[in-house]
Amino acid sequence: MTEKYKWSDEAWKAASPVYQEILNLPFVRQLAEGTLSGDRFNFYIEQDSIYVENYCRVLAHIASRLSHQEHIADFLKFASIGVEVEKILHETYLGSGHSITCPTPTTLLYNSYESAKGLGPVEIESASILPCFWVYQKVGEHIFKTCSPDNPYHRWIETYADKEFEKSTLRAIEICDELAENASDVIRRQMTEAFVMATRMEWMFWNSAYNLEKWEI
Numbered sequence: 461m462t463e464k465y466k467w468s469d470e471a472w473k474a475a476s477p478v479y480q481e482i483l484n485l486p487f488v489r490q491l492a493e494g495t496l497s498g499d500r501f502n503f504y505i506e507q508d509s510i511y512v513e514n515y516c517r518v519l520a521h522i523a524s525r526l527s528h529q530e531h532i533a534d535f536l537k538f539a540s541i542g543v544e545v546e547k548i549l550h551e552t553y554l555g556s557g558h559s560i561t562c563p564t565p566t567t568l569l570y571n572s573y574e575s576a577k578g579l580g581p582v583e584i585e586s587a588s589i590l591p592c593f594w595v596y597q598k599v600g601e602h603i604f605k606t607c608s609p610d611n612p613y614h615r616w617i618e619t620y621a622d623k624e625f626e627k628s629t630l631r632a633i634e635i636c637d638e639l640a641e642n643a644s645d646v647i648r649r650q651m652t653e654a655f656v657m658a659t660r661m662e663w664m665f666w667n668s669a670y671n672l673e674k675w676e677i
Contacts, residue, residue, distance in 0.1 A: 467640030468633045471587065471652045472594070475659040479595060482663050483602060487670040492603040494611035501613060504669035505553050507567045511665070512546045514571040518578065518589055525582040531635050538628060549619055565675060566668035570661040577654060583639040587651035590636055591658040596620045597629040 472479075482488060487504070490496035516539045523535035563571065577585040600620025607617055619625065640648050 465641070466637050467648055467651060468637050470648075471590075471636075471655040474652050475591070475656045478656065478659045478663055479598065482595065482599065482659075482666065485663065485666050485670065487666040488599060488603070491613055491617070492607050492611075494608065494613065496613065498612075500670055500672065502553060503672055504666070505550055506561055507564055507665070507669060509546070509550045509554075510563045510567050511571060512542060514575065515589065515592060516540075516542050518574050518585070521578050522582060522586055522589070525578075525585070528638075531638075534631055534635060538632065541628070545619065549616065552615055562675075564668055564673045566661070566664045566673055570658075570665060573657065573661060580650075581643075581647055583636075583643045583647050584650050584654050586636050586639055588654040588658045590632055590655055591662050593629040593632045595659055595662045597626055600625070 487496065487500065491501070519535050519539035519542065523532045523539065526532045526535065574585075574588050577588040597620060600617055600622075603617050604621035607614065611617065636651070640651055643651070
């Protein structure tokens with residue numbers, strides 16, 4: 461019996477070289493070791509809070525465009541839970557009264573890229589947000605296997621290695637597979653391109669935090 465085609469297999473294979481480079485980033489390696497400087501981690505958390513605010517809007521926008529009730533409900537759940545979980549995580553490290561700086565070039569680029577996908581087919585828009593689920597879940601799982609309980613970033617690591625986050629990730633993958641199944645070859649190819657590009661931007665995001673990226677002018 462022939463195994464059922466899954467777009468996500470193709471997408472992950474295409475993005476796999478980028479994912480391997482993410483694991484090799486100094487930010488990720490030092491995060492796992494617990495040796496990442498507080499300045500770099502806080503810089504990352506600040507930018508992540510800016511990114512997530514836009515990301516949740518994109519999730520809600522996708523929900524408004526989907527046709528199946530279950531898909532709509534799931535994406536609205538992703539958006540609402542994402543806001544709640546990320547807010548708690550950010551406040552854990554930054555405090556509730558922390559003022560957020562402006563987005564870096566990388567944060568602005570990533571947010572703009574995902575927002576722009578909302579002008580095209582919903583299948584492609586959905587594929588563009590998937591790395592934020594899938595790559596984070598895989599990175600969290602990877603780090604959790606080796607990190608110690610006294611790692612100062614253990615709370616962050618636990619959040620993305622959590623079984624509930626894995627469950628949400630698998631559901632997001634499943635929905636994208638269902639959308640791809642009914643899409644044309646052209647749309648599926650563009651979904652893969654969007655997935656790979658967004659995975660590259662995940663690499664850029666962590667790299668920019670490690671380098672404390674700023675506007676030059």
